[in-house]
Amino acid sequence: MERIGLIAGNGRLPFLFASAAREQGLEVVAVAHRGEADPSLEAEVAELTWVKLGQVDRIVRAFRKGGVKRAAMAGGIGRVRALTDARPDLGAVRIISRLRSFRDDALLRAVADYFESHGITIVAPTDWLAQALCPEGHLAGPRLNEAQEKDVVLGREVATLLGQADVGQTVVVHNGHVLALEAVEGTDEAIRRGGKYGGSGAVVVKRCKPGQDLRFDLPAVGPRTLEVMQEVGAKVLALEAGKTVLLDAPELFRGADKAGITLVGVP
Structure with a gap:
């Protein structure tokens, strides 16, 4: 063997x-x-x-x-x-x-x-984990509204720049304002900081760094991410499809539906 x-x-x-x-x-x-x-x-x-x-x-x-x-x-x-x-x-x-x-x-x-x-x-x-990668499209929770779609676009643009600088993978946005960028503190604390400044309804965007070596440091989210989002009232989690690992995906989807959090895989 x-x-x-x-x-x-x-x-x-x-x-x-x-x-x-x-x-x-x-x-x-x-x-x-x-x-x-x-x-x-x-x-x-x-x-x-x-x-x-x-x-x-x-x-x-x-x-x-x-x-x-x-x-x-x-x-x-x-x-x-x-x-x-x-x-x-x-x-x-x-x-x-x-x-x-x-x-x-x-x-x-x-x-x-x-x-x-x-x-x-x-x-x-x-x-060995292709089945755990985030698929494209709406995955759980309510459909995105127009304002949230714009926040996702903005978050992806900023996350691209953040990744080019090799700083972090997560951006928190609300109503066209960037509330938090992930740095040394990690995803959970970035979400908490964004919620502190923007109140409920924030959009969390997580994506790979441009040119990411897929052997290392792929973005990953799981039920714990949803718990932190619920703490601050964040309402959308937008992930890069095909390059984000979903930890315990069935539980993640059920939790998003129950909490009313939109989970979407973005190409």
């Missing part, structure tokens, strides 16, 4: 990947980041090794020991934690020393290159 590596961060995505890989006849050898990955992941994989953020060579050793030739990164790493809790080993220092930019994409590509130099190819988790 072929073994596939999993470099796990937070959220549901590592669990979805592990389940999909098993269903396709693969054994999953996981490396999980302390403080980010859920400990219950251990029950879903054949082997699990815990590492601290920045222990690149420890990951390489774990995969070599486990007979892994291909691996996927799944799940997020909190940016604040990345700034405060990283414990870079010699491998991480070698990667950092070659970087001209510390932006997310440049760093992740450099990490992937390092793994590949040690015989481990980094692949896109969506190669």
Whole structure:
């Protein structure tokens, strides 16, 4: 049986990947980041090794020991934690020393290159999770009205610029005004900040960065996103179709219908 590596961060995505890989006849050898990955992941994989953020060579050793030739990164790493809790080993220092930019994409590509130099190819988790990608069109909740459609267009334009700068993926808009841009705080806090300034009825737009490497940092939303939107009265969640991962999609759709939140996949 072929073994596939999993470099796990937070959220549901590592669990979805592990389940999909098993269903396709693969054994999953996981490396999980302390403080980010859920400990219950251990029950879903054949082997699990815990590492601290920045222990690149420890990951390489774990995969070599486990007979892994291909691996996927799944799940997020909190940016604040990345700034405060990283414990870079010699491998991480070698990667950092070659970087001209510390932006997310440049760093992740450099990490992937390092793994590949040690015989481990980094692949896109969506190669096993195509069914979890957001489809195009109206998905749940009320239909968009004209004002909301305009806010979605504005949000996508601003999110494109935000992505070009490699800053974040989420924009909060209301009645033609940009209320919040995602940065180091993450999607949930950006939504809360937008709701604070714009009141109820905000439109949340999430999309890939232009030229996004699909192996890394794909946008993902789940029921938790809806809970945060309900806190502030946000009414629309517009996602890039084909490039956004839906975590627990059936529950997400039911929750949107129940809360009266419009969920739409935008081409």
